[in-house]
Amino acid sequence: xxxxxxxxxxxxxxxxxxxxxxxxxxxxxxxxxxxxxxxxxxxxxxxxxxxxxxxxxxxxxxxxxxxxxxxxxxxxxxxxxxxxxxxxxxxxxxxxxxxxxxxxxxxxxxxxxxxxxxxxxxxxxxxxxxxxxxxxxxxxxxxxxxxxxxxxxxxxxxxxxxxxxxxxxxxxxxxxxxxxxxxxxxxxxxxxxxxxxxxxxxxxxxxxxxxxxxxxxxxxxxxxxxxxxxxxxxxxxxxxxxxxxxxxxxxxxxxxxxxxxxxxxxxxxxxxxxxxxxxxxxxxxxxxxxxxxxxxxxxxxxxxxxxxxxxxxxxxxxxxxxxxxxxxxxxxxxxxxxxxxxxxxxxxxxxxxxxxxxxxxxxxxxxxxxxxxxxxxxxxxxxxxxxxxxxxxxxxxxxxxxxxxxxxxxxxxxxxxxxxxxxxxxxxxxxxxxxxxxxxxxxxxxxxxxxxxxxxxxxxxxxxxxxxx
Numbered sequence: 001x002x003x004x005x006x007x008x009x010x011x012x013x014x015x016x017x018x019x020x021x022x023x024x025x026x027x028x029x030x031x032x033x034x035x036x037x038x039x040x041x042x043x044x045x046x047x048x049x050x051x052x053x054x055x056x057x058x059x060x061x062x063x064x065x066x067x068x069x070x071x072x073x074x075x076x077x078x079x080x081x082x083x084x085x086x087x088x089x090x091x092x093x094x095x096x097x098x099x100x101x102x103x104x105x106x107x108x109x110x111x112x113x114x115x116x117x118x119x120x121x122x123x124x125x126x127x128x129x130x131x132x133x134x135x136x137x138x139x140x141x142x143x144x145x146x147x148x149x150x151x152x153x154x155x156x157x158x159x160x161x162x163x164x165x166x167x168x169x170x171x172x173x174x175x176x177x178x179x180x181x182x183x184x185x186x187x188x189x190x191x192x193x194x195x196x197x198x199x200x201x202x203x204x205x206x207x208x209x210x211x212x213x214x215x216x217x218x219x220x221x222x223x224x225x226x227x228x229x230x231x232x233x234x235x236x237x238x239x240x241x242x243x244x245x246x247x248x249x250x251x252x253x254x255x256x257x258x259x260x261x262x263x264x265x266x267x268x269x270x271x272x273x274x275x276x277x278x279x280x281x282x283x284x285x286x287x288x289x290x291x292x293x294x295x296x297x298x299x300x301x302x303x304x305x306x307x308x309x310x311x312x313x314x315x316x317x318x319x320x321x322x323x324x325x326x327x328x329x330x331x332x333x334x335x336x337x338x339x340x341x342x343x344x345x346x347x348x349x350x351x352x353x354x355x356x357x358x359x360x361x362x363x364x365x366x367x368x369x370x371x372x373x374x375x376x377x378x379x380x381x382x383x384x385x386x387x388x389x390x391x392x393x394x395x396x397x398x399x400x401x402x403x404x405x406x407x408x409x410x411x412x413x414x415x416x417x418x419x420x421x422x423x424x425x426x427x428x429x430x431x432x433x434x435x436x437x438x439x440x441x442x443x444x445x446x447x448x449x450x451x452x453x454x455x456x457x458x459x460x461x462x463x464x465x466x467x468x469x
Contacts, residue, residue: 001100002043003128004178006035007196010301011059012185014196015467016130019045020098020122027051027117027130028170028181029062031247031333036066047072048097049087053116053132053181055080055240057145057233058188058302059337065246077115078106083242089115095187105168107134109161110141110188114149116168128177129200134161134170136180138193140209142226145233154226158219165210174201187230187302230401234307236335239311245337247329254328254339258316260353263343270340272314275304277327278347280427284360284443288343288350291318293431296327298424301334306401307428311335315340318350360430360442365450368417369457371442377416379441381429382448386421392451393458400425403432412440419444419451 004017008030016027017039024045026036040047047070050063054120055078063074064084069319074086075095081088089095091106103118110133117130133141143157150157178200184192191208204210212218258266267274274291276283277300283293294303296319305311317339319327324342331339343350351357363371378395380387387397398406410416410433418433418441420426430443444451451457 001098003119003179004039005196007183009185009238009300010330012183012192012347013059014179014181014183016179017045018097018100018119020100022046023048023098025051025095025097025102026066028053028132029066031060031062031065032329033062033066033069033247034445035360036062037069038072041218046070049102050074050097051102051130052076052080052240053130053134054111055082055237056133056181057229057237058182058186058305059333060236062094062247063240064243065248068246069429077104077113078115079108081241097371105129106166107131107161107164109143109157109159109164110134111146112160114141114164118172124196126173126176128179129169130173130179130181132168132181133188135178135203135207136182136186136189137178137195137198137203138207139189139191140165140207140222141188142190142229143222144226145229145237148234149237155219156225158222159215161222162215162218163213165306169200170204170210172200174199174204176200178203180419185299187233190225190227214248219317228308230302231309232311232334235311236305239335244335247332250332250337250339251328253323254317254341255324256341257344259343259344260350260355263316263350266341270314270316272316272340273308274316274318275324276318276431278318278320279334280423281445282347283427283431284362286347286351286357286359287431288318288347288434291426292435295424295427296320296323296330300327301330302423303400303425303428304331304336305334307403307432308336312338314338314340316340318347319343321346358434359410360427360434360443361441362445365444365446365454368442368444369454370453372417372457377414379416379418380448381418381420381425386448390452390459393460400429403429407433407436407438410438412438414443415440417442417444420447422447422449 002019006015017393093104096103099122105116107116119128121127125268144154184198276291277296380395381400
C-alpha cells in the first residue's frame with residue numbers, strides 16, 4: 001500500500017493518491033489531472049474510484065476531467081446530489097481497492113454531504129482517515145458555508161458538526177493518521193496548524209475544537225472570529241456540483257497571444273479585465289493603464305477569487321514570459337475559466353511598441369520614515385488581526401478584501417501612504433485604486449515588516465478601539 005499526499009501550497013490543499021496491488025484511488029483531486037495520470041502510468045495501476053469528501057468551495061476539483069480520462073466513477077458520501085453521474089455511498093459502506101478497504105463515515109456539519117473516508121489496511125487495521133474539511137489539524141471546517149443550500153443556520157450546522165465528530169471520529173483509535181484537505185492559509189478554517197499530517201491522538205489532545213466540554217461550547221468557539229467567506233466560494237460549489245468546461249478547452253481558449261497593437265481592441269470588445277501577474281517590484285515601474293496587479297508569486301488564486309466578483313468575467317493576461325500556462329491553470333483552480341488571451345511578448349513588448357504606460361509611486365521604508373509626520377495619513381491594508389497586533393500610530397485599517405467598500409469613500413485630494421505586511425497586498429490595492437482614478441498616494445515597499453525594521457516610527461500594540469473607518 002502506498003499513500004501519497006499531493007499538497008499544493010498556494011491553495012493550502014491536499015489531494016491523496018493511494019495504491020494497493022494494481023488499483024488506485026484519488027481523493028479530492030485538483031483541477032489539472034495530468035499529475036495523477038502520470039502517477040497512474042508510472043505505477044502501472046488502474047484508477048478504480050475518485051472520492052470527493054464534499055462539494056468544495058475554495059477550489060474547483062478535477063473529478064469530472066479525471067473520470068472522463070480514466071473511466072473511474074466518482075464517489076460522494078450520503079445526501080450528495082451532483083448533477084452528473086456518480087456513486088452516492090451509504091454511511092458505513094465499504095469500497096475495496098486491491099487489498100485495502102475504504103469505509104464511508106458520513107460526517108455532516110461543514111456541509112451536509114461532508115464525508116470522512118476511513119482506510120482499513122491489508123491486515124484489517126483501521127489506519128488512516130481522510131477528513132476533507134470536517135477535521136483539520138488544529139481546527140474543524142467552518143460551518144457557515146452551506147446555510148443557503150440547507151436553510152440551516154451556522155449554529156445548526158456547527159451543532160451537526162459536533163455530533164459528527166463525537167460519534168464518528170472521536171471513538172477512533174488514537175494511532176490513526178489524519179489526512180485533512182487543507183492546512184494553514186486556507187480560508188476554510190481559522191486556526192489550522194502548519195503541519196499537513198498528524199495522528200488522531202495528538203489532535204484529541206491539542207485541537208481546541210475537540211476539547212470543548214459540551215456542544216454549546218463547541219458551537220460558540222467554532223463560530224467565534226469567523227470572517228465572511230471569499231465571494232468566489234459559492235460559485236466554486238456550483239461548478240463542483242453541476243459541472244464545468246474541460247480544462248483542455250479552457251487552456252486552448254486562454255493560450256491565445258494578443259499583439260500589443262490588438263490588445264486594447266480585444267479588451268474593449270470582450271469587456272475583459274486586464275490582469276497583470278508580474279511581481280510588485282516590476283509592476284510599479286510600469287504597467288498597462290487600468291490593469292490590476294495580483295502577483296503570481298503569492299496567494300494568487302485566492303486573491304483573484306476574493307477581489308474579482310464573477311468567475312465568468314473575461315480576463316486578459318499580462319505575465320512574465322513563459323508563465324502563461326501556469327497562470328491559466330491557477331486561475332482555473334478557483335473557477336476563472338474565461339481567459340481570452342495574453343499580451344504577446346509581455347509588458348516589454350507593450351513598452352517597445354510605444355504604448356501608454358502608467359506607474360505607481362513606491363518608496364522604501366527608510367524614505368517613508370523621512371517623509372512621515374504626525375499629520376501623515378496612512379492606510380494599512382492588512383487583516384484586522386495583523387493590524388491589532390501592531391500598527392503605526394494613527395494608521396487606518398482598511399483590509400484589502402473589502403477594498404470595493406472603502407475605496408469609494410477616499411478623497412483623492414488628500415495624499416496618503418499605503419502599506420501591507422510585505423508589499424504584495426499593498427500593490428494589489430494600489431493597482432485597484434489607480435484603476436478607479438485614485439492616484440494621490442505613495443505605496444511603501446516592504447510594508448510594515450520593513451517599516452518596523454527602521455525603528456524610526458511610533459507603533460501601537462493591540463488596540464481594541466482601532467481606526468477602521
